[in-house]
Amino acid sequence: EPEVTQTPSHQVTQMGQEVILRCVPISNHLYFYWYRQILGQKVEFLVSFYNNEISEKSEIFDDQFSVERPDGSNFTLKIRSTKLEDSAMYFCASLIGGPQPQHFGDGTRLSIL
Amino acid sequence: KQEVTQIPAALSVPEGENLVLNCSFTDSAIYNLQWFRQDPGKGLTSLLLIQSSQREQTSGRLNASLDKSSGRSTLYIAASQPGDSATYLCAAENYGGSQGNLIFGKGTKLSVKP
Numbered sequence: 370e371p372e373v374t375q376t377p378s379h380q381v382t383q384m385g386q387e388v389i390l391r392c393v394p395i396s397n398h399l400y401f402y403w404y405r406q407i408l409g410q411k412v413e414f415l416v417s418f419y420n421n422e423i424s425e426k427s428e429i430f431d432d433q434f435s436v437e438r439p440d441g442s443n444f445t446l447k448i449r450s451t452k453l454e455d456s457a458m459y460f461c462a463s464l465i466g467g468p469q470p471q472h473f474g475d476g477t478r479l480s481i482l
Numbered sequence: 483k484q485e486v487t488q489i490p491a492a493l494s495v496p497e498g499e500n501l502v503l504n505c506s507f508t509d510s511a512i513y514n515l516q517w518f519r520q521d522p523g524k525g526l527t528s529l530l531l532i533q534s535s536q537r538e539q540t541s542g543r544l545n546a547s548l549d550k551s552s553g554r555s556t557l558y559i560a561a562s563q564p565g566d567s568a569t570y571l572c573a574a575e576n577y578g579g580s581q582g583n584l585i586f587g588k589g590t591k592l593s594v595k596p
Contacts, residue, residue: 373525400582412526412571412586425583460525464582468514470528471582 371395375461375474382451383482390446390477392461400464401444402471403436405429405457412460418444448479456481484509486574488587495562496595503557503590505572510550516584517546517557518571526571530557534577562594 374393382388394401403415416436417424423436435447444463448455458478462471485508495501505515514533518526530539530546532555538547545558555572569591573584 375525402582402584404584411588412573412584414583414585417582419581424581462526462582466581468531468533470516470531471584472528473518473526475523475525 371472373461373463373472373474375459375477377477378475379478379480381480381482384453385450388448388451388479390448390459390461390479392444392446392474393442394444394461394463395465395472396442398463398465398472400424400466401436401438402462402464403446404460404462404473406460406476407457415446415459451479451481453481455479484512484574484576484585486572486585486587488570488572488590490590491588492591492593494593494595497562497564499562499594500558500560501562501592503559503570503572503592505555505557505587507553507555507574507585509574509576510553511577512550513575513577513581515546515548515555516573516575517544517555518573520569520571520589529570559592562592564594564596567592567594 401418406412416426416430433449458476460476462473464471516531517529532548543560569589571589573586
């Protein structure tokens with residue numbers, strides 16, 4: 370069964386550094402998402418992406434965050450200058466469209482030192 | 483603003499028991515309600531999706547119900563097994579926003595003892 374893949378599984382970065390998290394959504398899906406889960410807390414929506422542009426973003430998704438779909442397969446989340454509070458599990462998800470379930474990747478654990 | 487709550491936060495049952503997990507939401511204008519399973523260190527696996535026009539969905543030993551008027555959904559697991567041990571999350575997708583913006587509860591951590 371097709372699945373969403375995320376790399377790396379674990380990223381350790383110094384505070385203030387840039388980090389790029391990578392995702393390969395399911396190939397025929399049209400909607401793409403990033404969520405994050407701080408340890409012990411709820412999964413939180415960050416941003417949705419459709420037709421090569423951001424559809425919606427949460428308050429968390431400030432100017433330090435950006436997303437890109439540089440080619441037909443990858444979907445990336447960039448954090449420009451990481452902060453300690455960015456430490457979390459970041460999940461990518463994709464959706465074919467309509468009332469269908471989102472498919473999630475296994476996540477990237479981001480640790481900011 | 484939609485808020486999703488799950489009770490209990492944790493549940494421990496002996497193998498073979500039937501159980502119910504609860505999810506409540508504050509805004510009844512939902513597009514759909516999804517139940518996910520999360521294993522430690524893993525992503526979210528979609529279990530069931532109930533559209534706003536539906537009352538329930540079934541998959542194997544799982545049955546999810548939706549009552550929009552009361553703002554509640556339940557996940558019923560029949561004849562629980564140790565392999566069902568995981569955290570179960572419910573998530574609401576609202577009308578009016580961009581498709582797929584899910585609002586999650588904090589989850590119920592289920593432990594099924596052999």
